Amino acid sequence: MVPLARLSAAEAVFNALRADIESGMVPVGSKLSSEATLAQQYGVSRSVIREALRSCTALGLTVTKTGKGTFVVASKVANDLTLGQYSARDLTEARPHIEIPAAGLAAERRTEEELDNLRHIMAAMATETDPESWVALDSTFHATIARASGNKVFESVVADIRDALAHQSETLNMVADRQHASDIEHQDILAAIESGSAENARTAMARHLDAVGQALDSILNS
Amino acid sequence: MVPLARLSAAEAVFNALRADIESGMVPVGSKLSSEATLAQQYGVSRSVIREALRSCTALGLTVTKTGKGTFVVASKVANDLTLGQYSARDLTEARPHIEIPAAGLAAERRTEEELDNLRHIMAAMATETDPESWVALDSTFHATIARASGNKVFESVVADIRDALAHQSETLNMVADRQHASDIEHQDILAAIESGSAENARTAMARHLDAVGQALDSILNS
DNA sequence: TGCTGTCCGGCTGTCTGACAGGTTCACGCT
DNA sequence: AGCGTGAACCTGTCAGACAGCCGGACAGCA
Incomplete structure (x- = not known):
């Protein structure tokens, strides 16, 4: 609860992206800007953007396709991530x-x-x-x-x-x-x-x- | 995850790490090898390791502390069902x-x-x-x-x-x-x-x- | 016209090398 | 013994580079 640890650039960008997606500002099905563009917008390197996007993907919010870009596939984190639990x-x-x-x-x-x-x-x-x-x-x-x-x-x-x-x-x-x-x-x-x-x-x-x-x-x- | 799409190096490492954590081979509370060491072990660059670790962190499996390392904090993805929220x-x-x-x-x-x-x-x-x-x-x-x-x-x-x-x-x-x-x-x-x-x-x-x-x-x- | 093959620009995936800043610990000085 | 200090190791971030994938433009051919 206490913001003791100042968050890393990657976390900050991840929070921003997640907020944009969950608020619907970036609708489901749409494509995010390219990594290079995002890097420029947020004033960080491409590595930071990639790590933030990787977090979004791990939570099921986005999917990334080689040569095309990153796309929003869900507006909120799924409740249950224990996959394969059910037959x-x-x-x-x-x-x-x-x-x-x-x-x-x-x-x-x-x-x-x-x-x-x-x-x-x-x-x-x-x-x-x-x-x-x-x-x-x-x-x-x-x-x-x-x-x-x-x-x-x-x-x-x-x-x-x-x-x-x-x-x-x-x-x-x-x-x-x-x-x-x-x-x-x-x-x-x-x-x-x-x-x-x-x-x-x-x-x-x-x-x-x-x-x-x-x-x-x-x-x-x- | 899916055997159809060929997975990227980052996904492959993430799957390996996740399997190790969920199987208990890497116990909760323990420290993972350093990013450089993991990179050497898996034969990939540090960027790939960092992206894989970022996925683990996004799922709540690990936490990373600057200057210290990455630690396992959960052996399985939390089922974050908000119970009691039902009317x-x-x-x-x-x-x-x-x-x-x-x-x-x-x-x-x-x-x-x-x-x-x-x-x-x-x-x-x-x-x-x-x-x-x-x-x-x-x-x-x-x-x-x-x-x-x-x-x-x-x-x-x-x-x-x-x-x-x-x-x-x-x-x-x-x-x-x-x-x-x-x-x-x-x-x-x-x-x-x-x-x-x-x-x-x-x-x-x-x-x-x-x-x-x-x-x-x-x-x-x- | 309609189809096809080629090329180019944009994008992701990955690697390398570098430097700043946090953490730990042992060594050496007081 | 106590204490400070620096070396060693770690993560965080950056810049640049190159290969491979993808879509569209474009020219050539039937």
């Missing part, structure tokens, strides 16, 4: 019971701001080709819906589940085949939430989770 | 969606040992008069059912929910009135799980949660 079977079994009612509540309680966030995430996903980045955005999409449910239990649990799933290699193996289909299903879910129909939102989410579950099954049993 | 409304809203299917699975998958545990807990509850102790036993009862579901997601979530509920004063206020009724409902749940009927188990759990929810409502609205 794929447990996850696919439990998800519908939590995400479907959460989608229904989201349709009834979502704010305009949350709808905007969902639209931005979907737009970013539509043009995303890198599997790992797409999975991270997908995770954010589901987490945002859970947040829109207005129920912190759902919000927290979905964040845990999606986080665990995102780090299972089966998920990445599945993405190439499912990406386009998922994008369409996501559109249906968003449309239902936009219209405020809880029943439609539940149905759309159920259809999506069912399709994803079947795709995962076929991979697990192959 | 009574959120909890009663979410519980049925999780505990009812968990009860159904428990009926299909429970072992004899788990049934014994449930019987013992119920016996203890029947003679327990102290409200706080009874709430703790009740919490264990529900957690045990979740564990019997064989699904670690349900097990984890129910543990969180019950933990949060147990710390709400409304729960204690309700117990005096509900204790006897709950004992009977618990008997129904246990009987259904013993018989192996998932349908009956879900119905019994639903009835129990509904009764508890109504009792909580009446207290919240008084």
Whole structure:
């Protein structure tokens, strides 16, 4: 609590970046300035910027792609970083019971701001080709819906589940085949939430989770 | 993390360090080798080591002190779930969606040992008069059912929910009135799980949660 | 027009070498 | 014995360099 230790340049830059990301000033899906540019902006060397970015990546806020840049994939640190704690079977079994009612509540309680966030995430996903980045955005999409449910239990649990799933290699193996289909299903879910129909939102989410579950099954049993 | 994308040197070193720490090969409280030494060991430059260490620090595994070195402060990533942050409304809203299917699975998958545990807990509850102790036993009862579901997601979530509920004063206020009724409902749940009927188990759990929810409502609205 | 191959500028990944400042400890002086 | 001081080691930061990846511009070809 006491700021006895003056923070290093790398920590200071990390805090600044994290604040920008968590406040939404740098939206999910957007690209950060290049390391050289950031170094100039903050008046530090590129090493310091790289260490700060490495912290962001370790917390799951960003992903960095060689030759392209660093991209924001989450606006806040996930609750549960104990990856691989849950098996794929447990996850696919439990998800519908939590995400479907959460989608229904989201349709009834979502704010305009949350709808905007969902639209931005979907737009970013539509043009995303890198599997790992797409999975991270997908995770954010589901987490945002859970947040829109207005129920912190759902919000927290979905964040845990999606986080665990995102780090299972089966998920990445599945993405190439499912990406386009998922994008369409996501559109249906968003449309239902936009219209405020809880029943439609539940149905759309159920259809999506069912399709994803079947795709995962076929991979697990192959 | 993912075997698909070839990992950078910094990620590889980070994974190695994390594995060493989580496996306990490098005990908590110990000091890591200096950055220069690690660089030599792993055959990479000091920059790479620093980025890997920065990742460990971001996850809370290590702390680095200028002039002294880097020290291990945790053997696993902290599960920073903010318990007790859930409102009574959120909890009663979410519980049925999780505990009812968990009860159904428990009926299909429970072992004899788990049934014994449930019987013992119920016996203890029947003679327990102290409200706080009874709430703790009740919490264990529900957690045990979740564990019997064989699904670690349900097990984890129910543990969180019950933990949060147990710390709400409304729960204690309700117990005096509900204790006897709950004992009977618990008997129904246990009987259904013993018989192996998932349908009956879900119905019994639903009835129990509904009764508890109504009792909580009446207290919240008084 | 439409396709393709090449090249260039921008970006990340990594390395090297350097210097400032914090920490520890043993040596030597008082 | 007590104490100061400097050497040795450590982290924090910087500057510069180069390879490899990526996207787009552009010219050439069908």
